[in-house]
Amino acid sequence: MILATNGSSRCFKRVSLVASRSVRTQRPSSSSASSAYTGSFDRNDPSTSTSPVGYTPDQRNILDIALRVDQAGEVAANWIYKGQMAVLGRDAVVGPLIQEMWDQEKKHLVVMDRLLAQHRVRPTLLTGIAQAAGFGVGAVTALMGKEAAMACTEAVETVIGEHYDAQLKELDTLPSHPSISLLKNVVRELRDDELEHLDIAVANFSQRAPAHALLSTVIGGGCLVAIELCKRI
Ligand SMILES: [Fe+2]
Numbered sequence: 485m486i487l488a489t490n491g492s493s494r495c496f497k498r499v500s501l502v503a504s505r506s507v508r509t510q511r512p513s514s515s516s517a518s519s520a521y522t523g524s525f526d527r528n529d530p531s532t533s534t535s536p537v538g539y540t541p542d543q544r545n546i547l548d549i550a551l552r553v554d555q556a557g558e559v560a561a562n563w564i565y566k567g568q569m570a571v572l573g574r575d576a577v578v579g580p581l582i583q584e585m586w587d588q589e590k591k592h593l594v595v596m597d598r599l600l601a602q603h604r605v606r607p608t609l610l611t612g613i614a615q616a617a618g619f620g621v622g623a624v625t626a627l628m629g630k631e632a633a634m635a636c637t638e639a640v641e642t643v644i645g646e647h648y649d650a651q652l653k654e655l656d657t658l659p660s661h662p663s664i665s666l667l668k669n670v671v672r673e674l675r676d677d678e679l680e681h682l683d684i685a686v687a688n689f690s691q692r693a694p695a696h697a698l699l700s701t702v703i704g705g706g707c708l709v710a711i712e713l714c715k716r717i
Pocket residue numbers: 557558561588589592674678
């Protein structure tokens with residue numbers, strides 16, 4: 485595990501993410517939660533075929549917003565890696581790493597698309613913008629160099645890791661239902677995948693990127709704005 489060394493607030497963030505990871509080091513039942521959506525599909529399983537009924541509007545809103553934002557985030561992540569691969573795909577060192585992370589994002593998106601359908605949640609109206617912005621950020625940072633591409637991944641996954649952590653606390657407030665228990669395990673699994681991407685980025689010298697602090701601030705800030713927009717639109 486490599487810790488951030490520049491800036492006390494980023495260091496704090498990283499320490500808190502490391503701490504949250506240490507709580508779930510064994511990746512227990514959540515480690516394969518997504519296989520409920522990517523493997524053979526059991527239409528009689530209430531966890532994958534039903535949605536809670538009887539939730540209050542506020543409770544339903546928590547679920548709807550969580551799924552809409554998460555699906556949008558996975559769309560954007562896919563297009564970030566697509567943009568990075570367009571530039572660095574032939575690089576012998578980072579090409580395979582980016583492809584590996586992209587492959588995980590493809591799986592995340594399949595899972596989130598199925599969750600949207602299961603719970604009858606509409607995707608964000610900003611999907612096209614998320615795709616274009618994601619590709620642009622991925623390609624531009626990749627053009628700045630391998631380290632900048634990794635700095636992009638570090639910044640995005642820091643925000644997304646924290647977002648998934650906060651979301652788990654919100655989902656804990658919802659009345660129990662088989663689909664919600666599964667959803668929480670899926671979110672834990674995705675969070676852990678994103679934090680592994682963060683580790684890969686740092687291990688591949690994200691913090692040697694030119695203007696690393698500025699890149700982190702701009703990209704991380706952009707992610708936070710995007711999350712808030714997708715909650716509403
Ligand atoms: Fe993801």
